[in-house]
Amino acid sequence: MPPTVRNADVSISVAERLAPGEAPDQAVAREKRRHHRQTALRVLCIVPPIALLGALVVYPLANAVYLSFTKSSFINPDPDWAGLANYQAILTSDTFLTVLKNSLIWTVAVVAAQFVLGLASAILLSQKFKGRLVLRSMVILPWIMPGVIAGVLWKLLYDPYLGPVNAVAGGLGLVDGNPAWLGQASTALAAVIIAAIWKGFPLSTIMYMASYQGVPNELREAARSDGANAWQVFLHVTLPAMAPTIRTTVLLTTVWTFNYFDLVYVMTAGGPGTSTEIFPTYIYREAFQNVRYGVAGAYGVISVVLLSIFTVVYLRQLNKSGGLD
Amino acid sequence: MSATIARRRATRQAGVYVAAAALAVFVLGPIFWLVTTSLKPRSEVFASPPKFLPTELTFANYADVLTPDTLQFFANSVIVCLGTTVMCLAFSLLACFTLTRTGTRGRKPILVGVLVSQLLPQAVLLVPLYRAADTLGLLNSRFGLMVAFMTFTLPVAIWLLRGFLMAIPLELEEAARLDGLSEFGAYWRVIVPLAKPGVAAVGIYVFFMAWQDFMYSLVFLTDASKRTLPLGVLALIGSHTIEWGQLMAVSALLLVPILLVFTFAQRYFIAGLTAGAVKG
Structure with missing residues (x-):
C-alpha cells in the first residue's frame, strides 16, 4: 500500500487563501479554530467504537483474569477470592496436561495439513485443465459452511453403521467390523482433526492461489533457462516469492485453529472422557456445565498467554511490512 | 525427441x-x-451399510423440518445477523474516519488493540460477557446477541474497512477539501462513496462471520423461542436416535443464505476474505 498522508496539511493551503477583506492574522486565528474543531471531531468519531470494544473485549478480558483468582460452584455461583488456588490445582492436574497436549496436537496437525493441502491445491488449481473454474469456486464450500453444520455432517460420515467412512474403509478391506471413530479415545482426536482440515484448508487454498499467480513468470523462466528443474524452480523461486503470504496465513490459521470451538463441541463435546478436550471446549465445560468460573478463567488466562507468542510474531511482521502505518 | x-x-x-x-x-x-x-x-x-446413491428422492425431510419453529429460528438468525451487520458498519465507518488520518496521535496503539482483540480466544471472553449480559438482562435477547457478535465482528470490520478506505487516492480528498468540503464532509461524501465496493465487501464479510457463529448463540440463548438456526440444528440431535435426514435438511437450509451471498457477491466476498487475512 503506498504511504498516504491524510491530515491537517490540506487546511494550510486553505489558510493561504484569505477571505475578502480579511487580515492575515485573522485568517490564522480562523484556521486555528478550524483545526481545534477538526481534532475534536476526530476524537468524537473514535470514542464510541473504542468504548464499545472496551466493553466487549477489554472488560471481559480483565474480568476473566480476576475470575481466575476466585472460586465458584454450581451451588454457590458467586465468585469468592481464592488467590492462586486455581492455578495451583490446574498446573498439577492430569486434565490440564491432557488439554494442553490435545491442543498442541490439534493445532500443529491441522495447521500443517492445511498448509500442505492448501499449497498443493492452490498450485493444482492454477494449472490448465477442464473444469478448473468449477472446482475453483466449489473448493471454498467447506470453509463458508457454518462450523455447526460441518460438525453434524462429519458426525454422520463417521457414524459406525450409517456413515460412508466405514462403508468405504470396509469395502477396501482397511477395517474390520464397524469402528466408532468418534466413540473411542484412541481415534477420536484424529477423526476430529481430519474434519477440521477439511473445513479449514480452502482458506489457505484461496490465499496461496492469489499469491502463486502473483509470482512473475519471468522469474520462473529465468531459472528454467539457467537449467533448474521444476522442483528447483518451485523451491528456490516460487516458494520464496510466496513467503510473506505463507507466513501470515500460517500464523492466522494457527491462532484460529487454537481458538476453534464449534467443530469439536458438536462432534465429541470434548469426549470420550477428555480425549478431544482442547482449551476452548474445556473452558466452556468448566464455565457452563461445572459452573466453576474461576477454573474456566484460569484456563482462559493460560490460553491467552500461549497465544500471545503468535500474536506478537504476527504484529511484528505486520509492523515491518508497514501494515500499521 | x-x-x-x-x-x-x-x-x-x-x-x-x-x-x-x-x-x-x-x-x-x-x-x-x-x-x-x-x-x-x-x-x-437408516440403511446399513449405507446406500451411496438414493434409489428415490423425496422432500419429506424438508417438509418435516419446515415447522413454524424452524421458520422462527431462521427469522431470528436473519434478524440477528443483519442487525449485527448494520451496527458493525456504522461503528466501523465512524472509527475509520479517525483511523485513516495518519496525522492523529495514538492511532497506532488503537490499531494494535483492534488487531489483538481479533486474535483473542473468544472462549475467554465468554464467561464475563455472559455474566454481564445476565446482569443487564441481555440474555435471551436478539439485541443482546447482536451486541455480543460485535465482539468478533467489529475489530475485523474496522481493520478491513480501513484497508479499503486507505486505498482511495489522497488527491481525491484534497480536491474535495479545496472545493470547500470539511474534513468529515470529504470523508463522508467523497471517500466513502468511492469505497462502496469495499464497504459492501466488509458488510458481506460481517454477515458471513455472524452467520457462522455457534458459541455465542449457545451461551446467550436458552429460551427456545429466541433460538437461532444453529441451535435448531443442535436441538435435533436427540439423546437416543438422531434423525439424520431431518438434520441434514436443516443444515441445507442453514447453508442457503451463505450460498446465495457467495454466488451473487463472490467478488466482494473473496475481496473481504483475502484482505482480511493477508494484507492484515
Missing part, C-alpha cells in the same frame, strides 16, 4: 486430472452426502 516431450506432457496432464479428481472427491464428497441424505426416505437414511 518430440514424441518423448509429447508423452511427458500427456503424463503430466493425466497427473493433473487425477489430482483434480482426488481434490473434488475430498471437498465435495461430504457435501454430496449432506445433500443426498436430506433427500433420502427414512428407510434409506
Whole structure:
C-alpha cells in the first residue's frame, strides 16, 4: 500500500487563501479554530467504537483474569477470592496436561495439513485443465459452511453403521467390523482433526492461489533457462516469492485453529472422557456445565498467554511490512 | 525427441486430472452426502451399510423440518445477523474516519488493540460477557446477541474497512477539501462513496462471520423461542436416535443464505476474505 498522508496539511493551503477583506492574522486565528474543531471531531468519531470494544473485549478480558483468582460452584455461583488456588490445582492436574497436549496436537496437525493441502491445491488449481473454474469456486464450500453444520455432517460420515467412512474403509478391506471413530479415545482426536482440515484448508487454498499467480513468470523462466528443474524452480523461486503470504496465513490459521470451538463441541463435546478436550471446549465445560468460573478463567488466562507468542510474531511482521502505518 | 516431450506432457496432464479428481472427491464428497441424505426416505437414511446413491428422492425431510419453529429460528438468525451487520458498519465507518488520518496521535496503539482483540480466544471472553449480559438482562435477547457478535465482528470490520478506505487516492480528498468540503464532509461524501465496493465487501464479510457463529448463540440463548438456526440444528440431535435426514435438511437450509451471498457477491466476498487475512 503506498504511504498516504491524510491530515491537517490540506487546511494550510486553505489558510493561504484569505477571505475578502480579511487580515492575515485573522485568517490564522480562523484556521486555528478550524483545526481545534477538526481534532475534536476526530476524537468524537473514535470514542464510541473504542468504548464499545472496551466493553466487549477489554472488560471481559480483565474480568476473566480476576475470575481466575476466585472460586465458584454450581451451588454457590458467586465468585469468592481464592488467590492462586486455581492455578495451583490446574498446573498439577492430569486434565490440564491432557488439554494442553490435545491442543498442541490439534493445532500443529491441522495447521500443517492445511498448509500442505492448501499449497498443493492452490498450485493444482492454477494449472490448465477442464473444469478448473468449477472446482475453483466449489473448493471454498467447506470453509463458508457454518462450523455447526460441518460438525453434524462429519458426525454422520463417521457414524459406525450409517456413515460412508466405514462403508468405504470396509469395502477396501482397511477395517474390520464397524469402528466408532468418534466413540473411542484412541481415534477420536484424529477423526476430529481430519474434519477440521477439511473445513479449514480452502482458506489457505484461496490465499496461496492469489499469491502463486502473483509470482512473475519471468522469474520462473529465468531459472528454467539457467537449467533448474521444476522442483528447483518451485523451491528456490516460487516458494520464496510466496513467503510473506505463507507466513501470515500460517500464523492466522494457527491462532484460529487454537481458538476453534464449534467443530469439536458438536462432534465429541470434548469426549470420550477428555480425549478431544482442547482449551476452548474445556473452558466452556468448566464455565457452563461445572459452573466453576474461576477454573474456566484460569484456563482462559493460560490460553491467552500461549497465544500471545503468535500474536506478537504476527504484529511484528505486520509492523515491518508497514501494515500499521 | 518430440514424441518423448509429447508423452511427458500427456503424463503430466493425466497427473493433473487425477489430482483434480482426488481434490473434488475430498471437498465435495461430504457435501454430496449432506445433500443426498436430506433427500433420502427414512428407510434409506437408516440403511446399513449405507446406500451411496438414493434409489428415490423425496422432500419429506424438508417438509418435516419446515415447522413454524424452524421458520422462527431462521427469522431470528436473519434478524440477528443483519442487525449485527448494520451496527458493525456504522461503528466501523465512524472509527475509520479517525483511523485513516495518519496525522492523529495514538492511532497506532488503537490499531494494535483492534488487531489483538481479533486474535483473542473468544472462549475467554465468554464467561464475563455472559455474566454481564445476565446482569443487564441481555440474555435471551436478539439485541443482546447482536451486541455480543460485535465482539468478533467489529475489530475485523474496522481493520478491513480501513484497508479499503486507505486505498482511495489522497488527491481525491484534497480536491474535495479545496472545493470547500470539511474534513468529515470529504470523508463522508467523497471517500466513502468511492469505497462502496469495499464497504459492501466488509458488510458481506460481517454477515458471513455472524452467520457462522455457534458459541455465542449457545451461551446467550436458552429460551427456545429466541433460538437461532444453529441451535435448531443442535436441538435435533436427540439423546437416543438422531434423525439424520431431518438434520441434514436443516443444515441445507442453514447453508442457503451463505450460498446465495457467495454466488451473487463472490467478488466482494473473496475481496473481504483475502484482505482480511493477508494484507492484515
